[in-house]
Amino acid sequence: MNNITLIGMPGAGKSTLGVVLAKILGYEFLDSDLLIQKEEKRRLYQIIDEEGEEGFKAIENRVNASIETEDTVIATGGSVVYCSEAMEHLKSIGKVVYLRLSLESLEKRLGNLKKRGVLLKEGQTLKSLYEERVPLYEKYADIVVDEEGKDLEASLQALLETLQKEINK
Template sequence: MNNVTLIGMPGSGKSTIGVILAKALGYQFLDTDLVIQKQEKRKLSQIIAQEGPERFKEIENRVNASVDVTETVIAPGGSVIYCEEAMKHLRSIGKVVYLKISLESLSKRLGNLRGRGVLLKEGQTLKDLYEERVPLYEKYADIVVDEEGKDLEESLAAVLEIINTGA
């Protein structure tokens, strides 16, 4: 399969870079968070508040494990890495690219995490979440693109270069 799935922390640029990357490759773009919201008929933050984090993960796993596309840049939510079935599926249908960003840069980009529909445990900080997720992003990534010190165009160029060289 010839898809590209972008994984990374909320605010790492999955959707922003994903749309431009899709245009550059002549691919479609799919934000699976939007698919979840459409299927569930409510925002991610509402699903988490009403159903709880575990039920949200089940929904997220189901939606991402059933993605059936070709020539598409896929941008799942940052918590998809908790969904083993979904990650195996996404890896089986294309390359998984981890958009790596430092905790410092991330905290500058992000506002209200809960308002963004970010899956946080009670009392969990951004630092806690970052330290918990980074090893999982690295585990599932076929390719790692370090975004540190890069603007949008530089990050996009780095992703394209790696994809085009088949690294």
């Protein structure tokens, strides 16, 4: 399988970069958060409010583990790395790319985390969430693209160059 799955923190640009990357490669584009909303007929924050953290993770795991596609750029929700079954599946159907960005840059990009459907534990800060997730992103990534100090165009260029090197291995 030759899919490209993008992982990373909320605000790292998975959906934005994913759409443009799919166009350049001639691939389909799939946003797994939108797939979850479509299957559940609810917004992400509603699912989190109604099902709680563990209920949301179970839904996220099920939906992501059931993705069957080819020639597709898949943008995942930032919390997908908590779902080991889903991550193993995504790795089995293509390359997993971690879009890395510093905490400081993310703080500048992000607005209301609750309305974005970001999975936060009670009292959890963006900093503690970042520190919790980064090791998981690094664990599952086949490829890491550093986005620090880059705009959309520069991030896209770095991603394309990194993918080209991977293909030529």
